[in-house]
């Protein structure tokens with residue numbers, strides 16, 4: 453079962469609040485979806501996992517790279533396997549077409565799909581994804597060839613049993629020229645149709661808008677996805693070279709999204725605080741990104757003023773000071789920043805423990821930010837809240 457209902461929208465922009473209903477409950481949007489690639493949120497135990505509202509697991513990793521899917525099928529799908537009652541999405545494997553393929557060949561990082569100068573690697577690697585009309589051949593770590601196409605992706609996602617599943621697509625590289633991106637989009641469109649035809653389950657299947665940083669291709673993609681019978685719409689990367697390009701892409705497609713306001717909209721791989729505001733303002737409902745959990749594992753935490761890298765020794769904290777004043781997450785209730793810093797400096801296994809504690813804080817922080825944004829839209833004060841938040845928030849590493 454899957455339903456989406458828009459409850460209220462801003463009078464001044466595309467920001468809106470809604471509810472996604474599944475057999476496991478009701479989920480308020482805007483909503484943050486955390487990375488649960490291998491059917492777990494790394495470092496979290498079962499008790500902390502209960503606090504998470506939504507996560508995204510990965511079809512390629514679960515269904516192709518490892519054979520975890522058999523265990524999951526036996527348990528009756530991801531929710532039961534993980535004993536998780538939150539919202540679950542599965543990524544179709546389309547992102548791995550990029551991360552195993554042109555991401556390596558073009559020497560670019562993955563976060564946010566923005567190539568930005570610092571992300572360009574000097575050493576370029578072998579492209580491990582060979583794309584054909586039927587699907588993609590991946591070479592795994594051991595050199596073995598594995599195949600994933602629209603049919604395989606949907607069948608795996610049906611076995612995994614997430615609430616939301618995604619159409620199999622090719623996420624192109626920001627360095628692809630117009631001609632390649634156009635050809636890729638036409639293939640992705642053919643795959644989208646196939647995915648819809650193959651799906652038999654009651655899961656919500658989202659179509660993905662691709663088209664790189666090309667206005668006519670983004671529009672063509674949005675028009676095409678709208679013409680099919682998807683239960684939701686996702687926006688995929690690449691989204692240009694920086695935030696202003698991302699805003700541009702969202703502005704190109706927003707009129708098409710507004711033609712089908714009854715569908716929920718997801719933004720793939722985007723989730724820095726300042727990007728959330730840009731997306732929500734342009735009608736996006738849900739977001740997924742690795743940063744809250746990945747950065748916690750590397751010692752960084754989010755606060756309303758900035759992101760703090762606790763592995764650096766130069767910052768001064770007062771005795772008893774929390775990561776963020778008044779934060780009500782379990783970590784902040786139990787530990788001060790100084791105690792957490794001591795744990796970071798100490799040897800394993802305290803390091804695993806502290807990674808968990810910081811993950812708990814970051815997940816709480818991002819969920820809390822989404823709740824505040826939701827409240828501001830309901831009260832008709834989204835613009836004011838955005839201004840106030842961004843004025844205080846300086847995203848710099850200390």
Ligand SMILES: [Zn+2]
Nearest residue numbers: 779781784813
């Ligand atoms: Zn906290």
